[in-house]
Amino acid sequence: MNIVKTQPKSITTESTKYCPGCGHGIVLRLIGEVIDELGIREKMILTAPVGCAVILYDYIFCDVIECAHGRAPAVGTAIKRVHPDKFVLIYQGDGDLAAIGTAEIIHAANRGENMSVIFVNNAIYGMTGGQMAPTTLIGQKTTTSPFGRTIKGMGKPIRVCELLATLEETKYLERTSIHSVRNINKTKAAIRKVFQNQLNGIGFSLVEILSMCPVGWKVSPKEAIQFIEEQMINCFPLGVYKDTE
Amino acid sequence: MAENNNTGSQIRRVLMKGNEAVGEAAIKAGCLCYFAYPITPQTETPEYLSRRMEEENRIFLQAESEIAAINMVFGASAAGARVMTSSSSPGISLKQEGISYIAGAELPCVIINVVRGGPGLGNIEASQADYFQSTRGGGHGDYRCIVLAPNSVQECYDMTMNAFDLADFYRVPVIIQNDGIIGQLVEPFEMHPYKPMFEKLPSKNWALTGCAGRDPNVVRTLYLKPPDGLEQLNRKLDERYKKIQAELRWAELSNCDKADLIIIAYGATSRIAKSAIKRHNNNGQKVGLFRLKTLWPWPNVELVEIARKNKDAKFLVIEMSTGQMLEDVLLSLMDVVPKKDILFYGMGGGWNPTPDMIYEKIAEVLAE
Numbered sequence A: 001m002n003i004v005k006t007q008p009k010s011i012t013t014e015s016t017k018y019c020p021g022c023g024h025g026i027v028l029r030l031i032g033e034v035i036d037e038l039g040i041r042e043k044m045i046l047t048a049p050v051g052c053a054v055i056l057y058d059y060i061f062c063d064v065i066e067c068a069h070g071r072a073p074a075v076g077t078a079i080k081r082v083h084p085d086k087f088v089l090i091y092q093g094d095g096d097l098a099a100i101g102t103a104e105i106i107h108a109a110n111r112g113e114n115m116s117v118i119f120v121n122n123a124i125y126g127m128t129g130g131q132m133a134p135t136t137l138i139g140q141k142t143t144t145s146p147f148g149r150t151i152k153g154m155g156k157p158i159r160v161c162e163l164l165a166t167l168e169e170t171k172y173l174e175r176t177s178i179h180s181v182r183n184i185n186k187t188k189a190a191i192r193k194v195f196q197n198q199l200n201g202i203g204f205s206l207v208e209i210l211s212m213c214p215v216g217w218k219v220s221p222k223e224a225i226q227f228i229e230e231q232m233i234n235c236f237p238l239g240v241y242k243d244t245e
Numbered sequence B: 001m002a003e004n005n006n007t008g009s010q011i012r013r014v015l016m017k018g019n020e021a022v023g024e025a026a027i028k029a030g031c032l033c034y035f036a037y038p039i040t041p042q043t044e045t046p047e048y049l050s051r052r053m054e055e056e057n058r059i060f061l062q063a064e065s066e067i068a069a070i071n072m073v074f075g076a077s078a079a080g081a082r083v084m085t086s087s088s089s090p091g092i093s094l095k096q097e098g099i100s101y102i103a104g105a106e107l108p109c110v111i112i113n114v115v116r117g118g119p120g121l122g123n124i125e126a127s128q129a130d131y132f133q134s135t136r137g138g139g140h141g142d143y144r145c146i147v148l149a150p151n152s153v154q155e156c157y158d159m160t161m162n163a164f165d166l167a168d169f170y171r172v173p174v175i176i177q178n179d180g181i182i183g184q185l186v187e188p189f190e191m192h193p194y195k196p197m198f199e200k201l202p203s204k205n206w207a208l209t210g211c212a213g214r215d216p217n218v219v220r221t222l223y224l225k226p227p228d229g230l231e232q233l234n235r236k237l238d239e240r241y242k243k244i245q246a247e248l249r250w251a252e253l254s255n256c257d258k259a260d261l262i263i264i265a266y267g268a269t270s271r272i273a274k275s276a277i278k279r280h281n282n283n284g285q286k287v288g289l290f291r292l293k294t295l296w297p298w299p300n301v302e303l304v305e306i307a308r309k310n311k312d313a314k315f316l317v318i319e320m321s322t323g324q325m326l327e328d329v330l331l332s333l334m335d336v337v338p339k340k341d342i343l344f345y346g347m348g349g350g351w352n353p354t355p356d357m358i359y360e361k362i363a364e365v366l367a368e
Helices: A024-038 A072-082 A094-100 A102-110 A160-165 A181-199 A221-235 B018-028 B044-055 B066-078 B089-104 B131-135 B153-170 B180-184 B229-247 B267-282 B300-309 B325-333 B355-367
Strands: A044-048 A063-066 A087-093 A116-121 A172-177 A205-210 A239-243 B012-017 B033-036 B059-062 B083-087 B109-115 B146-148 B173-179 B186-191 B251-254 B261-265 B287-292 B294-296 B314-319 B342-346
Touching: A024 A116, A024 A181, A044 A072, A063 B066, A072 A087, A072 A102, A072 B033, A072 B059, A072 B066, A087 A094, A087 A181, A094 A102, A094 A116, A094 A160, A102 A160, A102 B066, A116 A181, A160 A172, A160 A205, A160 A239, A172 A181, A172 A221, A181 A205, A205 A221, B012 B018, B018 B044, B018 B083, B018 B109, B018 B153, B018 B173, B018 B180, B018 B186, B033 B044, B033 B066, B044 B059, B066 B083, B066 B089, B066 B109, B083 B089, B089 B109, B089 B131, B089 B173, B109 B153, B109 B180, B131 B173, B131 B294, B146 B153, B153 B173, B153 B180, B153 B186, B153 B229, B173 B180, B173 B267, B180 B267, B251 B300, B261 B267, B261 B355, B267 B287, B267 B314, B267 B355, B287 B300, B300 B325, B314 B325, B314 B355, B325 B342, B342 B355
Parallel strands: A044 A063, A044 A087, A087 A116, A116 A205, A172 A205, B033 B059, B033 B083, B083 B109, B109 B173, B146 B173, B261 B287, B261 B314, B314 B342
Antiparallel strands: A172 A239, B012 B186, B146 B294, B251 B287
């Protein structure tokens, strides 16, 4: 019998602490597959974020540093400058990257740091229990926007790919989703692209992944998939925003 | 443990600003990375290093903020490099988040604080009002930084070199607590080659270099498990801090053997006090100076010894703050000197006493 799919060798855990229906586990699996395919585990230094992925070092078998909220792009910048021959992966969520760490991501992108960024956008603060994020949709109810997010007083969701595309030193920006098999496959290709870009010395590359948070959104896993398909994609259109290769 | 402030034959006498000497010392001590953000009165250091790091083919990066700069320090240190940042008071406040993470992750680094007046934006004059912030940890959580306090350009140079060694030896952040006067001071000093304080430094086998041929290294700042994980870390840190307190207490004593009055000061105020003390000594008055070179650990054992030797002596603490180090003096002497004999002369952030003012204050105390 041929083995068609197996757990990536770089993934060290059989189960994660992610909630049922959460998208982080899918992203983890894709990262593991791409690490194995490119054979980069032993040259990889990963920054773990504050948020649900904070214990990434329990899942991926590589060197890891656990950063303060929002600061991973600054931490990664220094690591990449010290070890330009190593592979630096920045993993951030939407509260981390698009709220408390906006300065760090914008300036790392603007300097054109040769790093790969995986930005998991689930439109909510998951770990703290479902508060309004910078990417929360208009009308979306959260524990800190109990009547739904309004433009007045709370502003509109921040579109990170579109924002970073204005910076000339960003080399590759794509938004994907993991709400269907087809989109999961596309996401894997995008992860591969942003990894390959760093290995080829191309420069700052980021993939924004729309991801489910059924517990934070207070819906079933099935409804969470529908929420991405019917609402999130309208606000955050999928596609390649920059490819300067 | 003795300081290492001189060695080798290739000594050159040069004229430099304190803020520049700090930069050159970092270069000589093998600092691979420097990250900073401009702020008065420390900007000469990033200006100096922007040129010198380039010449030496090392890493200089002007960060987008103090917060980014200290997080770059965190990253570079975790990657195994010798790394430094510098700033002045409001910028150091911003760095506290990162310093707490660096202390928690047991990483070495060097931080220069050229203290200016506060609170708030305060002003750009010299001050010593960041004493509490530097000596009590500064950020959240239970930690300490080693704090060295130079009072000359020579010591800016020597202590910066020492700071890198101490940081690597103990795996803690080391702060050079400068002030706007010493940072801006231009005076000649002996520029000597770097000679390490320790014969051997511990291996950085914890550094992030990619896990080829070994198990992964994880630089952790979160301890959720086992249930007592964080407790274990804090106990370990506490033991290390006690070891540092036992091994590293630097103070300079002058005329402290048979004194009626001992002045206690550090940094710029110790220089100013010195001129005033000299005039009193010339008049035959027995006034001594206890000058701190480490603010943490605090040389309490040394001060108590002086108090025991000079049974009826009074102590006068002089600071450019409204009384911060004063608390450490009171704590050190609580069992040996009556509280009424511990006096204070200070001014809040952003202005400094003159030699005449200190001379008058000493005369007043002696006349009591």
